[in-house]
Amino acid sequence: MDSEPNTAAEHAAEYRALRPRLLSVAYSLLGSVEEAEDAVQDAWLRLDRARRDAEQEEIRDVAAWLVTTVSRLALDTLRSARRRREEYVGEWLPEPLVQHGDPADRVTLDESMSMAMLVVLESLSPAERTAFVLHDVFGLSFAEVGKAVGRTPTACRQLAARARKHVTERAPRFDVDTDEHRRIVDAFLAAVRGGDLDRLVAVLDPDVVMRSDGGGVVRSSLRPILGARKVARYMLGIQNRYGAALVLRPATVNGRPGLVGEIDGHTDSVIAFAVSGGRIVEIASVRNPEKLKWAGGTGCHRHGDGCGEGRGYA
Incomplete structure (x- = not known):
């Protein structure tokens, strides 16, 4: 009589133990916490x-079975999402992960899964992204990758090689440690708070790129902003517009130092930075309320979820 409850308890413990890795795999493939949770x-x-199917062959390696299944589900979601993302209003950026207490900490990212890397992965085909993430990030063999992608190990090796070449060409090179990254972000924040254009330009790479994602729900730049002086003026314009109502505070975003913007006590944006050569080379500002749920966002800071008036900033 006691065996069934014990089995249920064991399965629950097994789920709790495996869930962080499964969420990490799914999020790395999808760039969305909500979709990762569903997978x-x-x-x-x-x-x-x-397990309940008497005719089902016994699953000997549960962790491997689940990783494969989660990857297949994520691959299906990626394929169906491509059209939606092509029709997205403005820039599509991944959902950011802000490190604090539950629930955000339920996803434990590989150190390579920065916002900048996730942006690059969006330019890969679903199969290329899956092969690259599973093999290069999570260390699965190409035979295991093949089970998830539905292709031969040789084909998966070729997919990963194409993806790796693309990532190498496009992903920013991180040549600073966390402390140096934080120092540079702190310098950026101090310059914005002080309204100092020259100091802000000095911390930005001359070819810096800033992307903003409002999802067509709140205001954001529909196209990337290019160049240190343009990005600096844009950020100072935001600060001047909102003044003391805008609070930018340091946070850890996708495992790296970043910022969270608050207006009237509500999370209004999450800002991630890519740093190389002692300067900021990429900025990703996520404002879409649907992507701020795990960062404490509750929608438009004045009008709540679904507001289309667009009074936000970056």
Whole structure:
């Protein structure tokens, strides 16, 4: 009589132990916490059904089975999402992860999964992204990758090689440690707070790129802003517009020092930075309220979720 509850308890403990890795895999493939949660939950329900099916072959390596299943589900979601993202209003940026207490800490990222890397991964085909993430980031063999992608190990090796070349060409080179990254972000923040254009330009790479994502719900730049002086003026314009109502505070975004912007006590944006050569080379500012749920966002800071008036800033 006691065996069934014990089994249920064991399965629950197993789920808690495996869930962080599964979420990390799914988020790295999808760039969305909500979609990652759905993939992990769906995979676990499928495992439960498989265990109850008397005709199902015994699953000997549960972790491997779940990683494969989560990857297949994520790949399906990626394929269906491509059209939606092509029709997205303005720049599409991944959903940021801000490190604080639960629930955001439920995803434990590989150190390479910065916002800048996720932006580059968006330019890969779904199959290339899956092969690259599973093999190069999570260390799966090409035979294991093949089970997720539905292709031969040789084909997966070629997919990963193409993806690796693309990533190498486009991803920023991180040549500073966390302390130096934080120092540079702090210098950026001090210059913005002080309204110092020259100091702000000095901390930006001459070819810096800033991308903003408002999702068509709140105001954001629809195209990337290019160049140190243009980005600096844009940021100082925001600061001048809102004054003391805008509070920028340091935070850890996707494992690296970043900023969270608050207006009237509500999370209004999450800003991630890529730093190389002692300067900021990329800035990603996420304002879409749907992507700020895990950062404490509750929608438009004045009008709540679904507001289309667009009074936000970056």
